[in-house]
Amino acid sequence: MTTELNTSLNAIVDATAHAVAEDPGKAQVVFRASGTPEGTVGSAIALGKYTVRVDEPPALGGEGTAPNPVEVYLASLIACQVVTYRFWAQRLGITVEDLAIDAEGDLDVRGFFGLDDNVRAGFQAVRVNVRISGPETAERYAELQRAVDAHCPVLDLSTGHTPVHTTLVTQ
Secondary structure, eight states: OOEEEEEEEEEEEHHHHHHHHHHHHGOOOOOEEEEEETTTTTTEETTTTEEEEEOGGGGGGGOOOSOOOOHHHHHHHHHHHOOOOOOOOHHHOHHHHHHHHEEEEEEHHHTTTTSOTOOOSSSSEOOOOEESSSOHHEEEEEEHHHHHHOOOOOHHHHHHOOOOOOOOOOO
């Protein structure tokens, strides 16, 4: 994968900046998802015209037919990192010849199962490993990493505070 410095990604940023400058309301985007149960603990999640299936492994009550929710989170984090690296490489004029990202998270199931209310239900830690190569100096790639860490939406969901309001509708 070679990131070209003057491709359409820079044009997208420029067009978006222009549109938002004319009408700040255009900066706001709403993404939607909806889900229904499948199997014992699985679900089918509708994302626009796409459906993502999610399940748990047998040890957590599922049938192991699809990735589990925290694996989907890791996939979302990696996908967001990949696109953010590509956008910001172009924006900073940094050539990337190869990019590979993996992530892993530590989860203590005592939190999920309510066995210990002092244990978080989510990941206790997540490690993201980025392998990047190209003709740039290590300092330039470090500059790129700082830009990605500052602008990756899914990373921000994990490290920032995002209010979540849940409404229960009974029928």
